[in-house]
Amino acid sequence: MQVTVTEAARRQQIAEAAVEVVARHGFAGASFAKIVEHAGLSSTRLISYHFRDKSDLMMTTLISAISAVDDRMNERLDGTTDRVDMLRSYIEFLVGMLTTHPDQVRAIREIGANMPEFAPVLRDFRTGRLERQLVQGQREGVFGEFDVRVVARTIANGVDGADGADTDVDAYARELADLFIRSCVG
Amino acid sequence: MQVTVTEAARRQQIAEAAVEVVARHGFAGASFAKIVEHAGLSSTRLISYHFRDKSDLMMTTLISAISAVDDRMNERLDGTTDRVDMLRSYIEFLVGMLTTHPDQVRAIREIGANMPEFAPVLRDFRTGRLERQLVQGQREGVFGEFDVRVVARTIANGVDGADGADTDVDAYARELADLFIRSCVG
Amino acid sequence: MQVTVTEAARRQQIAEAAVEVVARHGFAGASFAKIVEHAGLSSTRLISYHFRDKSDLMMTTLISAISAVDDRMNERLDGTTDRVDMLRSYIEFLVGMLTTHPDQVRAIREIGANMPEFAPVLRDFRTGRLERQLVQGQREGVFGEFDVRVVARTIANGVDGADGADTDVDAYARELADLFIRSCVG
Amino acid sequence: MQVTVTEAARRQQIAEAAVEVVARHGFAGASFAKIVEHAGLSSTRLISYHFRDKSDLMMTTLISAISAVDDRMNERLDGTTDRVDMLRSYIEFLVGMLTTHPDQVRAIREIGANMPEFAPVLRDFRTGRLERQLVQGQREGVFGEFDVRVVARTIANGVDGADGADTDVDAYARELADLFIRSCVG
DNA sequence: TATGAATGAGTGTTCATTCAT
DNA sequence: TATGAATGAACACTCATTCAT
Numbered sequence: 001m002q003v004t005v006t007e008a009a010r011r012q013q014i015a016e017a018a019v020e021v022v023a024r025h026g027f028a029g030a031s032f033a034k035i036v037e038h039a040g041l042s043s044t045r046l047i048s049y050h051f052r053d054k055s056d057l058m059m060t061t062l063i064s065a066i067s068a069v070d071d072r073m074n075e076r077l078d079g080t081t082d083r084v085d086m087l088r089s090y091i092e093f094l095v096g097m098l099t100t101h102p103d104q105v106r107a108i109r110e111i112g113a114n115m116p117e118f119a120p121v122l123r124d125f126r127t128g129r130l131e132r133q134l135v136q137g138q139r140e141g142v143f144g145e146f147d148v149r150v151v152a153r154t155i156a157n158g159v160d161g162a163d164g165a166d167t168d169v170d171a172y173a174r175e176l177a178d179l180f181i182r183s184c185v186g
Numbered sequence: 187m188q189v190t191v192t193e194a195a196r197r198q199q200i201a202e203a204a205v206e207v208v209a210r211h212g213f214a215g216a217s218f219a220k221i222v223e224h225a226g227l228s229s230t231r232l233i234s235y236h237f238r239d240k241s242d243l244m245m246t247t248l249i250s251a252i253s254a255v256d257d258r259m260n261e262r263l264d265g266t267t268d269r270v271d272m273l274r275s276y277i278e279f280l281v282g283m284l285t286t287h288p289d290q291v292r293a294i295r296e297i298g299a300n301m302p303e304f305a306p307v308l309r310d311f312r313t314g315r316l317e318r319q320l321v322q323g324q325r326e327g328v329f330g331e332f333d334v335r336v337v338a339r340t341i342a343n344g345v346d347g348a349d350g351a352d353t354d355v356d357a358y359a360r361e362l363a364d365l366f367i368r369s370c371v372g
Numbered sequence: 373m374q375v376t377v378t379e380a381a382r383r384q385q386i387a388e389a390a391v392e393v394v395a396r397h398g399f400a401g402a403s404f405a406k407i408v409e410h411a412g413l414s415s416t417r418l419i420s421y422h423f424r425d426k427s428d429l430m431m432t433t434l435i436s437a438i439s440a441v442d443d444r445m446n447e448r449l450d451g452t453t454d455r456v457d458m459l460r461s462y463i464e465f466l467v468g469m470l471t472t473h474p475d476q477v478r479a480i481r482e483i484g485a486n487m488p489e490f491a492p493v494l495r496d497f498r499t500g501r502l503e504r505q506l507v508q509g510q511r512e513g514v515f516g517e518f519d520v521r522v523v524a525r526t527i528a529n530g531v532d533g534a535d536g537a538d539t540d541v542d543a544y545a546r547e548l549a550d551l552f553i554r555s556c557v558g
Numbered sequence: 559m560q561v562t563v564t565e566a567a568r569r570q571q572i573a574e575a576a577v578e579v580v581a582r583h584g585f586a587g588a589s590f591a592k593i594v595e596h597a598g599l600s601s602t603r604l605i606s607y608h609f610r611d612k613s614d615l616m617m618t619t620l621i622s623a624i625s626a627v628d629d630r631m632n633e634r635l636d637g638t639t640d641r642v643d644m645l646r647s648y649i650e651f652l653v654g655m656l657t658t659h660p661d662q663v664r665a666i667r668e669i670g671a672n673m674p675e676f677a678p679v680l681r682d683f684r685t686g687r688l689e690r691q692l693v694q695g696q697r698e699g700v701f702g703e704f705d706v707r708v709v710a711r712t713i714a715n716g717v718d719g720a721d722g723a724d725t726d727v728d729a730y731a732r733e734l735a736d737l738f739i740r741s742c743v744g
Numbered sequence: 745t746a747t748g749a750a751t752g753a754g755t756g757t758t759c760a761t762t763c764a765t
Numbered sequence: 766t767a768t769g770a771a772t773g774a775a776c777a778c779t780c781a782t783t784c785a786t
Contacts, residue, residue: 006766027214028213028214028300031760032759032761033758033759042767042769043769043770045761045768045769045770046768047760048760048761049766050766054761113299144368146361146365146368149353150353150358151361153347153351157340157343162339165336165339167335175332175336175337176336179369182330182368183365183368183369188751188784188785189750190784190785190786191749192749193748196749217776218776218777218778219776228751228752229750229751229752230776230777231750231751231778231779232749232750234778235750235751240777240778374762374763374764374770374771374772375770375771376763376764376769376771378769379770399586403756404757405754415773416756417771417772417773417774418771421771425756425757426756485671486586516740518736518737519733522734522737523737525719525720525723526712526719526734526737529716532715532719533712533714533719534711536677544708547704547708548708550704551704551709552741554741555737555740555741563745565745568745589780591779600747601747602780603748604746605781606781606782606783607746612781612782
């Protein structure tokens, strides 16, 4: 039985399977074979057919995972105007994603760590929005003087590195938000 | 031509070569073949002979890299009593290691990310000393109230994540130290 | 030059080559490399492609060898109704296979001795038919009282162990049949 | 600490360890490494030092195992004059060895199956004594006319093939003795 | 008598990819 | 759009054995 689907739909299906495989087996463990098995496809040939090469697949996988997270973030942060509230929500939301969307979060981290050439895409996701918010806060006088790029990057690092913490995730998220708010608010 | 060396010396030689290979090619790219080539040895059989398996080699490699960093850190921090100075020195020193000992730093990160079973060893290196210093600082009233484990972990994440930053490293280090000192003091 | 054949045909081709290699080099000596060489294939990768693992290959090889023997046996024994004739034919036929189909016989023995998990398959081949015939003979009063499983097993052991005997094979076969008929009849 | 022992004692110590390793891991699984580990020796070099090559080790191992079995058999059968009693005792004793000396019995079988060049040694152990007894029995008129070599060989095969039988060992032994006594007496 | 160190050949298995319809 | 078949390179690891004291 040969199931025919549109090109775009197949790519998306494979990318979503790849997100889960990368998250669970790590980047190195995410072979075509495992992805094919996880997606219930007939052979690895399907991946080779729909993607130029592994890099192409991984880029699509990364974008798929980032989109899922970004969509949720937009819903959540929409309408928040207070800068401090925004910063707290941002941090707590992303740490919370470790529980609600662990596959996406981990896939983003794994791919980011193993595909240096994707740095630009990842950089925008990790710190783009944050930098803009921090700059606005500084202009409004809510935040003190500091290098927004360093702080934004450190916040992203702190959020990413929260994964695997043994303690209660919500408590961890609050502590993390407290940490950066103490530092940013002048 | 058979060159014979003591067991301990060979292990150390191989581990040091492994540090460099892991740093430059990543954990997944650090095959026995590449390590052997880099070390100028005759065959991969030499690694199998001196190490029980790859995990054994990687643990030794990790310890080798950690020792190199720890030794320098002990020299540097020895005699520093002021808590705030200590915190600044600690952060700036480790970020500086990205320039002076990039292989060791990256090998530690790569192995840590790919060998979950080494977590205890890595955890002690990353946050052990820092947690003790932060607790002391709180007792002395220099640092405020915060969860020491979260802050120590976030500092470690911030330092690790400094790698690859495009800006001037020393400036980055100072900004990072400023960030955490603002948050911890007061 | 890439030669393409159907999956089933390739599996059969490889399994048949494996029968011969196992028979001639023993189970331990039957490496993928030797089988590939014997079959005139391009690389060991072809085996890995068509079989899940070595165990899968060996099971297929065993079944291939058993089928070849069983098919001949069915032709030979078909129509024989007399129990004593049947027993004699069975024993003489199998000993004769040592000459006409030595590769199959030896491959079965080698694989059986080295893959304990295949015991059920082998047990059925070695003693299944025999046990049924002996039970029938006992019901008909042709054979005396004895433990059918022990006798069937001993006959199979006696036939297998005939391999390598220096004397004339046909004479050996007759003597062996005489031995068990004396014991079973009356 | 270097323990020095006489040449002969070392050889015997290693051979006895090899008996157990061959019995438990099969011939193919009996590597120098496993034997060294089982014997508590410092390195495989000790085996290479005391034995010309693996064949030399295996021959010594085979002789060691055969001697252990032969010694017990001599004790047991000494004084038995009745031919039928002797045949029954012989069979039941050897099957019983599967329980009392499984390592020796299995090592003999494994080495015999994998070292065709040891056939002469093994042949004498397996059928030598038996053939002489059968010939005597025929001369005395206790046993019928049959080819003693075929019968002796088949008894040996039947005893060897008793290993792994699921039923009660003693019952199996009695049935086996019954089988051959029915056939021989007569 | 014993040992530490080294070795080349070989094992099955996995990898992403290409050929040919 | 999909597929079955094939591929060469690489992987960690094990083998019995030899070199050099």
